[in-house]
Amino acid sequence: MGDELLIMKNMNLKQGDKIKIKGVVKPDAKGFSLNLGSGDENVVLHFNPRFDMLGDYRTIVCNSREGGTWCEEQRNTNFPFESEEEAEISVSLKEGCFEIKAQAEEMSFPNRMPAEKISMLSIQGDFIVKSFKIET
Helix, strand or coil: CCCEEEEECCCCCCCCCEEEEEEEECCCCCEEEEEEEEECCEEEEEEEEEEEECCEEEEEEEEEEECCEECCCEEECCCCCCCCCEEEEEEEEECCEEEEEECCEEEEEECCCCHHHCCEEEEEECEEEEEEEEEC
16 A cells, blocks of 8 residues: 555544545555554454455455454445545444445444544555544
């Protein structure tokens, strides 16, 4: 993935909060990821659009990581992103799951850890963040 990296720590996210991120997909993008959790070893949501990466083509891979071990992946081939275009991603913390909206595509992913452990957000790869907002 590209070298863009945004990390926000000491966040106090809770059930009912929504994160909205707007940005631009880089030209010739391979992929990018958005991670929510308590750190690199404990990621409750790994949202990873892959344009052409790790054997996946135009696929969104979601996963979680507990104690440094990846869990079961969830894949979505409804791919709403295009290189060099603006993109908006929102993640709502609901009871038991995350509701994710990427462009007009909606999906959900189970929350496998307590919401109060979500204190970190990172975004890396071929995505340039233009704005970030938390709605409570």
